[in-house]
Amino acid sequence: MNTASSIPQIAAAGFRADLVRWRQLVTPGWLAALTAGAAVEAAPAAGWRLFEAGCDSAALFEQSHIPGAAYFDTGCIEQEPLWNKVSDQAMQALLLARGVRHDTTVIVYGRNNLAAARLAHLLLYAGVADVRLLDGGYARWLACGHPCAAGPAASPVAAADFGIAFPAHPEYLIGTAEARALLARGDAVLASIRTEAEFTGRVSGYSYIAAGDIPGARWGRAGEDGDVNSMSAYHLADGSMKPAADIVAQWAEYGIVRGTPTAFYCGTGWRASMAFFYAWLMGWPDISVYDGGWFEWSQTAPAV
Structure with a gap:
């Protein structure tokens, strides 16, 4: 089992030495080599x-x-009115139609990389064992000068079955009842991945959600006030993930610490999924995403 002290010795060239799951955060250069057919370190399994x-x-x-990418719309994996995950049956069907089994390596990126984090989290929930995120997303790919393709993606070959029970990691996603139970324990944390203005109730951040936040939650930071797509507290100027130690320190300031059962949430799930994925990369145990977030909570409880 990898430990924090062993990470620098095992991380391959071009990968992050401060992450337990260092293979799961890939650089534009690594992905460019892979899509070009070159040999790469920590190569994925065939059929990625x-x-x-x-x-x-x-x-x-x-x-x-x-090049080589297919498009995956988050509208397929979220449903109105709260933008929570679709049913497990629907989620499994979506993955099989796209050729994804539990043993398929799946690499995700986005123009807004929060969308990619949302998909990545639900892939882990489903049980895909090897999920990787492009650090910095499409903007960083372009900034690095890598080639692009145009036109629709080729139709995938559907998978006949997922290969294991679905979902394999239901503990990665909780609902409102579980979020309330978590708060009541006293030895667990609901971490609000929202801006300071959202967390303090000064603004909603969304046109369709009331202002406020969950009483008893701890602030996990996000980005700039007024921008629900910003995660600048987690990213360097080029959009890549900050050093893990920096993220851990800003969490610790508000009592979000490794080993404490922690559910991340935001307004509807995207920012929380990014925080979850980074904690998962760091090897944190007992972590989840509260899928309903402030949107669902605000429908059933008064604001702060």
Whole structure:
């Protein structure tokens, strides 16, 4: 089992030495070599899949995308009115139709990399064993000068079965009842991955959600006030993940610490999924995403 002290010795060149699951955060250079057919370190299994995750952005995908990618719209995996995950049956069908089994390596990126994090989290929930995220997303790919392709993606070959019970990791996702139980324990944390203005109730951040936040939650930070797509507290200027130690320190300031059962949430799930994925990369145990987040909580309880 990997420990924090062993990470620098095992991380391959080009990968993050400060992450337990260092293979799961890939660089644009690594992905460019892989898509070009070159030999790469920590190579995925045969039959790997590359998805661009987005919301109503299929037209942009067809204009320009990473070679070899297929488009995966988050509208397929979330449903109104709360934008929570679709049913397990529907989720499994979506993955099988795209050729994804539990043993398929899936690499995800996005123009908004929060969409990719949302998909990545649900892939882990489903039980896909090897899920990888492009650090910095499509913007960093372009900034590094890597080639792009145009046109629709080729139709995938569907998978006949997922290969294991679905979902394999239901503990990675909780609902409102479980979130309430977590708060009542006293030895667990609901971590609000929202801006300071959202967390303090000064603004909602969304046109369709009331202002406020969950009483008893701890602030896990997010990004700039007024921008629900910003995760600048977690990212360097190029959009890549900050050093793990920096993220751990900002969490610890508000009592979010490794080993304490922690459920991340935001407004509807995207920012929380990014925080979850980074904690997962660091090897944190007992972590989950509260899928309903403030949107669902606000429908059933008064604001702070």
